[in-house]
Amino acid sequence: MSQKIRKRVPENPNSPRYSDPLDQITDLAGVRVITYFLNTVQEVELVISEEFDVIERIDKSEAFEKDQRLGYQSLHLLVKLKGNRCALPEYARFTGLTAEIQVRTILQHAWAEIEHDIQYKAVYTLPSETKRRFMALAGALEIADREFQAIAKTDRKLRDAALKSVAEDRLSGVEITPEALKAYLDKRYGADGRMSDYSYTYTVRLLKALGFTDLNELSDFLNGYDHDRISRALYGSRQGQLTRFEDALMVAAGREFLNRHPWGNRAGNEWFANSIEHRLKTAEEAGFSVGNGRLPNRQDDSGKG
Incomplete structure (x- = not known):
């Protein structure tokens, strides 16, 4: 902040930019909100507008050419506490305080920090080659921001479709x-x-x-294996969801479960192998068909039948 107060007018280095810093500088109090995605910037702005009186809105991307900045995009909001908040004793002392809230994506933030660090602020101070590279990078960052947003949207759409399919028992x-x-x-x-x-x-x-690659394949594999009965046979009681599921997998796959399990062939994991063998033997003695399920071929097993 002290550096900002000492700034000079570019056209007249002997003249300070702020004649009354405490009144003219609006970000004596401020906060920066960094989001992953572009649409979250809009969502954050909506929340801010609901919680504060917004007295000025500055979209740095709209002021791109005017400010002569390269790639600097950020939303700056000057805000004050609403009257109902200031009426509360704990907030009364902040009545009339103006604060700045900056909202930007993580890529915009990275750009702003690097630009600030190397002090490449004004277009006219840059060599032409450097300027071209900055402009190209600015475009790349903007494309990346939009692509991240598109990926997030597509991912959510795929997840929702998968959940709907599971709910409707369409597992293929x-x-x-x-x-x-x-x-x-x-x-x-x-x-x-x-x-x-x-x-x-x-x-x-x-x-x-x-x-396994899809849920239909998994469901077919476990068909006929009663997870509740298996659990009670192995432990004498009904275990938690994932324990019952894993034990049903184990009984259906038999010894191949141990062969393919990530812990199965590790040195020092004899305790794990012994535990699997003990449970498989208990399942066999209880009358379950151990190992009747055929595990799918893994990618590295292709062609082996």
């Missing part, structure tokens, strides 16, 4: 993802609020190691 072609797997297991095995997002992510990695 539904890729196994943590979100889709949770929806599938919640419907088939009952919801279990104790399970974390990481638990489903780990289970997806296990399924991919076993060779």
Whole structure:
């Protein structure tokens, strides 16, 4: 802030830019909000407009040429607390305070910080070659921002379509993802609020190691294996959702489950192999058809039949 106060008028280096800094500088108090996506900038602006009185809105991308900045895009809002907020004792002392809120994407933020660091602010101070490269990079960053937004939109659309397919029992072609797997297991095995997002992510990695690619393939593989009965046979009680699911996989796959499991062939994991062997033996003694399911061919097994 002290550097800003000491700034001079470009046309007259002997004249300070701010004759009354405390009154003229509007960002004595401020905050910066950094988002991942472009549309979130608009969402944040909407929230700000609902919570504060916006007295000035400056879109730096619209002032691109006027400010002679290269690639600098950011939304700047000058705000004051609303009257109902200032009426509260804890906020009364901020009555009349003007603050600045900057909202930008993470790519816009990276650009602004780098530009500020190397002090390439004005177009006319740059060599032509440097200027061209800055302009090209500015365009690339803008394209990247838009592409990230498009990717996020497409990803959400695909996720929603997958969840709808699971709800309607149309599992063919539904890729196994943590979100889709949770929806599938919640419907088939009952919801279990104790399970974390990481638990489903780990289970997806296990399924991919076993060779599964879509939910229909997985559902067919487990057909005929009662997860509740298997759980009670192995433990004497009904276990949690993912434990029942993994044990049903294990019983259906038999010893091949251990061969393909990420922990199966690691040195020092004999305890894990012994645990699998013990549960498989218990399942066999309980009358389950162990190993009747045929695991899908993995990519590195292609051509082996």
